[in-house]
Amino acid sequence: MKSEYLLSGLMFCGVCGGKLTGRTQTSGKGYKTRYYTCSRRSAGHKEDCPKGYSVPATLVEEYVLGIIRQDLAQLQNDESLPLLVQQELEKLTGNRSEVAERLQRQLAKSDQELANLREHLLSLSAGAAKSLGLYERVQQATEDRERIECELAEASRDAVGVPDLDVLRARLASEFQRLDDAMALGTLEEKRELIACYVQTIKADPDQQMVHISLYPTLMSQIVAGTGFEPVTSGL
Ligand SMILES: [Zn+2]
Structure with a gap:
C-alpha cells in the first residue's frame, strides 16, 4: 500500500528552506516507519543542507491536526463568534x-x-x-x-438582509461539522486543503529538535507552537 504523507510539500527545512517530503524506512524486521526529510538534500544539494535529519511523520502530523482540531473547538464554543460575523455582514449591507x-x-x-x-x-x-x-x-x-x-x-x-443570530449560529455549526468530518474522515486531499487554510508555515529545526508551526492569526489565537522530535541522523 502506498504511504500517505499529509504534510508533504507543506513543511519546510529550517536549514535550507527546501520542502520536506515523505520517506518510508523499512527496518531489518520489515517494520516500516514514515519520515519527512529535506528534498534539497535528497536531491544532492548537501552543501546547502549539510545536516542530514528526518522528522517522524506520525508525530508531527498528529500534532498539526491536533492544534487545528483544538482551535476549531475553541472557535466553535466562542459565544461571540456569531455576533462578530453578524457585525461584519451588517457593515457589508x-x-x-x-x-x-x-x-x-x-x-x-x-x-x-x-x-x-x-x-x-x-x-x-x-x-x-x-x-x-x-x-x-x-x-x-x-x-x-x-x-x-x-x-x-x-x-x-x-x-x-442580515440573517438573525440563530440562523447564523446554525450555519456556523454546520460549517464546523463539515470541518470536523473532513478532519476525521476526509481524503488526504481534503485534509491537506484544511491544513493549508490554517497553517501558514511548518518548519523543521533540527538544531532545536523542534517543528515550528505558524498559524494564520485571523483564525488562531496562538502564533507559534512546537513539538519536540528526536532527529534521526541519516546519510552521513
Ligand atoms: Zn534542507
Whole structure:
C-alpha cells in the first residue's frame, strides 16, 4: 500500500528552506516507519543542507491536526463568534444601503427637475418651447430618471438582509461539522486543503529538535507552537 504523507510539500527545512517530503524506512524486521526529510538534500544539494535529519511523520502530523482540531473547538464554543460575523455582514449591507440612499436622493432631484420643466413648458407657446430646446431637455430628464430607477431597483435587490443570530449560529455549526468530518474522515486531499487554510508555515529545526508551526492569526489565537522530535541522523 502506498504511504500517505499529509504534510508533504507543506513543511519546510529550517536549514535550507527546501520542502520536506515523505520517506518510508523499512527496518531489518520489515517494520516500516514514515519520515519527512529535506528534498534539497535528497536531491544532492548537501552543501546547502549539510545536516542530514528526518522528522517522524506520525508525530508531527498528529500534532498539526491536533492544534487545528483544538482551535476549531475553541472557535466553535466562542459565544461571540456569531455576533462578530453578524457585525461584519451588517457593515457589508450597510454599504449597499448607502448606495440605495444616494440613488433615492438622485431620483427625488430628477423628479423635481422634470416637474420644473413641465411647468416651464405650460407657460410657453409650443414654438417658444421648441426654440428653447425644452422638449429635448424633458426627453433627456425622463431618460435619466429611468436609468436611476433601474439602478435603484438593482441596488435594492442586492441588499439582502442580515440573517438573525440563530440562523447564523446554525450555519456556523454546520460549517464546523463539515470541518470536523473532513478532519476525521476526509481524503488526504481534503485534509491537506484544511491544513493549508490554517497553517501558514511548518518548519523543521533540527538544531532545536523542534517543528515550528505558524498559524494564520485571523483564525488562531496562538502564533507559534512546537513539538519536540528526536532527529534521526541519516546519510552521513
Ligand atoms: Zn534542507
